[in-house]
Amino acid sequence: MPLLVRLDDQLHARRMTLTELSDAVGITLANLSILKTGKAKAIRFSTLEAICRVLECQPGDILAYDPEGEAQDPAP
Amino acid sequence: MRDSMIGGTRLLVQALKLLNLLVGIGFGITLLVSFWEHGPLVAQLVLKYGAAHAGPILTGMRVMLAAGILAVGVAYVFLRLLAEILATVAAGDPFIAENGVRLRRMGFALLIYQLGDLALGVIDHWLDLLGADTVPWFPSLGGWLVVLLLFVLARVFAVGAAMRDDLEGTV
Numbered sequence: 001m002p003l004l005v006r007l008d009d010q011l012h013a014r015r016m017t018l019t020e021l022s023d024a025v026g027i028t029l030a031n032l033s034i035l036k037t038g039k040a041k042a043i044r045f046s047t048l049e050a051i052c053r054v055l056e057c058q059p060g061d062i063l064a065y066d067p068e069g070e071a072q073d074p075a076p
Numbered sequence: 077m078r079d080s081m082i083g084g085t086r087l088l089v090q091a092l093k094l095l096n097l098l099v100g101i102g103f104g105i106t107l108l109v110s111f112w113e114h115g116p117l118v119a120q121l122v123l124k125y126g127a128a129h130a131g132p133i134l135t136g137m138r139v140m141l142a143a144g145i146l147a148v149g150v151a152y153v154f155l156r157l158l159a160e161i162l163a164t165v166a167a168g169d170p171f172i173a174e175n176g177v178r179l180r181r182m183g184f185a186l187l188i189y190q191l192g193d194l195a196l197g198v199i200d201h202w203l204d205l206l207g208a209d210t211v212p213w214f215p216s217l218g219g220w221l222v223v224l225l226l227f228v229l230a231r232v233f234a235v236g237a238a239m240r241d242d243l244e245g246t247v
Binding site: 027031032034035039040042043044047 | 246
């Protein structure tokens with residue numbers, strides 16, 4: 001899928017862990033992990049809104065479109 | 077409570093499968109006996125209905141027995157599919173596409189059964205015209221409604237399973 005999830009970059013920029021983000025947005029760590037590793041099939045607006053609110057960023061900072069891109073490599 | 081209900085229903089379906097098998101064996105044995113004991117049977121029918129009607133009535137009886145054996149086969153398919161659906165309910169995951177396929181197959185099985193029932197009604201009426209003692213036949217309206225219900229449920233399951241599949245990857 002040519003859609004890239006750049007949640008890791010945003011977390012790193014804010015020195016925040018996935019667990020802290022999970023607590024802050026009220027979304028389970030498992031679901032955030034699915035999103036982060038690019039395994040999600042879809043994302044709710046409410047999820048995106050909560051992440052953007054906590055990370056103080058725009059949806060475009062988290063999602064990117066790369067027409068040449070293939071399936072994302074799952075993060076370790 | 078709910079688990080015991082499902083468990084009880086599964087046992088009931090297993091019992092019905094066994095009963096269905098026994099009925100099928102009964103039909104088969106009766107059909108075979110009607111050929112082995114052809115002479116005495118014809119003699120008895122001639123005595124009761126007259127020589128002109130004995131032959132056609134015996135044929136009608138045999139056709140009904142053969143149809144009964146076919147109905148047992150259809151009922152077996154129906155009960156097996158129901159048992160498979162119940163197994164998924166017991167496992168806690170019934171909303172899967174396979175159950176939609178099973179319900180559609182159950183619908184077709186019951187449709188064949190209902191069409192056979194209509195044919196039996198015709199034979200029953202024909203035997204009645206010959207003066208044979210028959211059990212009054214009435215079309216099973218409930219059965220036709222269940223056929224429709226099964227096809228609708230099959231569609232509901234197929235769509236529901238597809239929607240759940242979509243939701244599974246949604247965060």
